[in-house]
Amino acid sequence: MGDAGxxxxxxxxxxxxxxxxxAHERAQKHVRTVRDPERLRVLESLRLARTEIERQFNAxxxxxxxxxxxQAIDEIARRMAEASAAIGS
Numbered sequence: 001m002g003d004a005g006x007x008x009x010x011x012x013x014x015x016x017x018x019x020x021x022x023a024h025e026r027a028q029k030h031v032r033t034v035r036d037p038e039r040l041r042v043l044e045s046l047r048l049a050r051t052e053i054e055r056q057f058n059a060x061x062x063x064x065x066x067x068x069x070x071q072a073i074d075e076i077a078r079r080m081a082e083a084s085a086a087i088g089s
Contacts, residue, residue, distance in 0.1 A: 036086070043083040050076045 050073060057069040 039083055039086050043080060046076050046080045046083065050080070 053069055053072050053076065057066060057073065060066050060069060
C-alpha cells in the first residue's frame with residue numbers, strides 16, 4: 001500500500017500544480033494594460049464624487065442647493081469626458 005499511496009499523492013500534487021498553472025494563465029489573460037494609471041485613478045475618483053453628489057441631489061429639496069449640485073454634476077461630467085478622452089488616446 002505504501003507505493004500505491006505515494007503514487008496517489010504524486011498524482012494529486014501534479015493535478016494541483018496544473019490547476020494552479022491554469023489559474024495563473026487565466027489571470028494573465030484578464031489583466032488589462034493600463035496606459036496611464038494616474039488618469040484612471042482620477043476617472044475613478046470623479047465617478048465616486050459624481051455618485052455622492054447625485055445622492056445629495058436626490059435627497060435635497062431646496063432649489064438653490066439643487067442648482068449648485070447640478071452645476072457640480074455637470075462639471076464632474078465635463079472632467080470625466082476629458083479624462084476618458086485622454087485615456088482613449
